[in-house]
Amino acid sequence: MSLKFSDEAQKKFENLLTRYPNKRAALLPVLHLAQEEFGGWVSPEAISYIAQLLGLTELDVYDTMSFYTMFYNQKMGRFVIEVCRTLSCEIMGASTVTEYLENKLGIKSGETTADGLFSIRNAECLGSCGTAPMMKVNDDFYENLTTQKLDKIIDLLKQKA
Amino acid sequence: MAEIKILMAKENVKNSHQIDVALANGAYSNLEKAFKMKSVEITEEVKKSGLRGRGGAGFPAGIKWSFMPTGDRKKKPNYVVINADESEPGTFKDRWILERDPHLLIEGIVITSYAVESNTAYVYIRGEYVKQAKILQKAIDEAYEKGFLGKNILGSGFDLELTLHRGAGAYVCGEETALLESLEGKRGYPRIKPPYFPAAIGLFHCPTLVNNVETISNVPWILENGGEEFAKIGKPNNTGTKLLCVSGHVNFPGVYEVPLGINLLTLLETYCGGIRSRNKLKAVIPGGSSMPVLKAEECNVEMDFDSLKKAGTGLGSGAVIVMDETTCMVDVSLNLLKFYAHESCGQCTPCREGMPWMKRMVQRIKDGNGRPEDIPLILNVADYVGGDIDFSRGKLGKTICALGEAGSWPTIALLNKFREEFEYFCNNGKSMINRDKSIKTPENAVPEVVAT
């Protein structure tokens, strides 16, 4: 098998196992770890690897993983932009934020730019309702958005790439 | 009376999430006292306090604790699970505690675990709270280093292992039995009660106490000051303070700690600076998106469990969503139905099929193709999915968990209370409201743009 955790990830994995009375309970944290390690998504090879590590079937792993929105079964853009579309954000202008980004990046929500840099998705309430509208880019929250701020954020992300 | 801050006591303390700062401000000072008490005495104190669960249902915490088998009744390991899933739309209060005072939560967890004789505790945090998880993990590591967690805490002979467990994006995992399934590494399918009451058959089939972050963060104060002192705050049967998270069309949205029973209009005027742009208030959802909406003229109510129940709605998670006159209620209804249709776990037919069906009907209205007979039809479907909060339409409990109710209650309330808006839309193919879809971030609220 070609996939393997780095030494550091392997240590994290072993530590995770000590936190639960059975291996299966470590599945969510291990999926997070694998997604981080193996390029931001959980590939079929990663599923096999995890199944083997935890003594589960591939079906067990896929069954659990497919329930959750944060595990990706396809390669995503370098920056996954998730605009919250739920009520507190919508009434503060979230749909305008999405439109603005779609126009700026030339893709629709659910798509990835041709250069593989940006994906736009919609997300449900992310617990930033008091600082709406907001979006999440990979692990980071960007709150109290304005169009000027969106320009600045996209510029910064492009520089980072 | 000076304002009492139990949960936001460190509001003005910089870096209060760091252990040294937290210790200098009294963190963990109640552990010694707790360990001198018998576990049942702590539960008694919490019962006396009248503390009710802050996760949504308002169940008395002390009574829930007393369901846990302790002493001779304990046959298997007991577990404590803290619900930090915080995914009810409009809610961002637990986040305040996680970011600003994680040691308060950990102190509460240690005392609670001691009281219910559990040596293993988990915090289930929503997956999207990456930064919050990092802060809490660091705090947990610090607490281990200082001997507030781990073996033989402060020489008491009491051991506690605390593990932070990240979810991965699923609203239903906030429901306590779905949360336990998820913690066991499975799909977040709620379990059927009975028999799966967590205190009887919970995590790994063992007795389990599930409480919300805010609930548990009250425990150190109760221990320090006594249950009776706590019960003096707020109102009878609705004791203590509550974190209210206000969002939407007010000048100062945010988290506010207030005594239970504060008048909603006072909250909006005094704390939140009134409605933005001097617009007129139209409606408020007082307890998170699952709770029925209040019309402006119904907003002269006290914010506590019993008063809001009497007003036909609920305090829920304490999420106050404020809408001004530019808000179209057909839009609101569609927005919420999209949420519930997306978040239904799919186990129960009424919820899995009913939410998308209602969503499609409201979408049709919004697209200008609605028929007047759609309105009673939507109400009828809502009855089948969850029924009405006041039992006037259909009975509750048609689904394994309360997500069915959570989606139908707000739908029924919106359609009934703003019926003329839905009818107008059906008859004219457009909204009767002059909607404002612009971005409304106040100019003064532009925190730094940081790419970390």
Ligand SMILES: Cc1cc2nc3c(=O)[nH]c(=O)nc-3n(C[C@H](O)[C@H](O)[C@H](O)COP(=O)(O)O)c2cc1C
């Ligand atoms: C669909 C659904 C979602 C829920 N989401 C949450 C949540 O995000 N956080 C929470 O604390 N409780 C949530 N609850 C309530 C929990 O099931 C449970 O009542 C609560 O965690 C108990 O803690 P408490 O007694 O301290 O309030 C939810 C319930 C339902 C039905």
Ligand code: FES
């Ligand atoms: S509604 Fe967007 S963060 Fe809560």
